[in-house]
Amino acid sequence: MYDVIIVGAGPAGLSAAITCREWDLHVLVIDEFVKPGGRLLGQLHEEPNGEWWNGIEETKQLMDKAESLNTDIRCGISAHHLEKVKDHHFIVHTNKGNFEAKNLLIATGAAETAAPVPGWTLPGVMSIGAAQVMTNVHRVRVGEKGIVIGVNVLSAAIARELQLAGVNLHSMMLPAMNSVTKEHAHPKKVMDGLSRIAHLAPSAFLRFGSRFTKSDFVRKLATQFYPKSGVKMWGMPIHLRKAVTEINGKDRVESVTVFDITADGKLIKGTERRIEVDFVCIAGGLYPLAELAAVIGLPFQYLEELGGHVPVHNKKMETPIDGVYVAGNITGIESAKVARAQGTVAGLSIAKKHVDGKADLDYRLLKAIEQVKTIRNEATIQFHPHISEGREKIEQAFRRIVHS
């Protein structure tokens, strides 16, 4: 029996594994992808201080450390059920058989929210995250000329990565409003989101964007008078007053139909036109991937600030089920740096239970919790402006549930 099984070899899972191995726990890490690193692998961006964040390099550093500690990391293993037999005895059901452990860390990250647009089932349509993985992990060119539907923190960052790889993007614009696209189709709401990444973009958008953060009124005004030609970010137009109503093609993507829209997202008659493209990336944002947390019976909270339904947990990454821990994007959508720091916290929490008489561990755990906060406050990309409030709410929910 393992001391701990970690599901997910992303930044959270790997850093937790390293910490557990440093305290000499018997650890198994499983991941369903063929390589370790999780979504970290696809990341590549320039930070405001001019340094580059290269996910492949970051993964390598984590893997070097994990390997130097003889960590058992197995890829291509997919967990389909987690079961609690009794206190501190869990079974992880996988496609490669069952594994048993005294503790579990669920670090399954996030999944993409699909924003269905008519024609989205045509070959050549993909999620923006799929385009990122094809480009940065598999080194496959996604197409000759494409368009991004959905303007948010994630899609802007990935559009930049595609650009760096020499992929031709026509522009980014909104999906037309329907039952599913909701806020992704509302110019004002999208503007609120964009103002959070304005500091990452050079020149015009920086000046333009940073003003929006000031007041709600200015943002409203900016949406009203948003330039017809879009605002350029790294030379690529971002349109908040144009929307894609349909993706067209016979056997694969050939074009998209676009309308001008009002500041409320309504289509303006007579503005219809077609743009020829051979691929389309749909960006609907991320939500915590919590299926395994659900099947083992963890309670949930719906917190928009954290990206949707998240399993109840506390700052130590403990859950109401003794021996089950969570870390990374399953606890809320944030950057890989935060996930990595949370992994360390989870690792120390697990180690604390198994290593007797080390007062030092309490101190390290407190330090690691502080470190998560520091990294959160210094984050260059904020996925949600009220992330800290969301964290506070989940902490309160944990206390309520554990004390009742």
Added chain:
Amino acid sequence: MDHITICRCEEVTLEDIKNTAKKYQCSAREIKLRTRAGMGYCGGRTCRPAVDAVMEQVTGEKPGHDIPLKVQPPVRPVSLATLRGMQDDK
């Protein structure tokens, strides 16, 4: 717009969901069971947020703290041989 596919695996359109809701005046869960939206090969990983959004609009049920449309194991496609298998860790 109503012809848009919401659940790709089971090929359920927005129209199917709306018609089912109208015909049976039922809960989101019943719509799911009747249309099979979100119950295909991917286990709802692709369409779950979209199905939730449509259900909310069609039925007026607001998302609570419980995960809407319960998650059931196995959460990944597995063969019966795997489910039956007694392989354990060595």
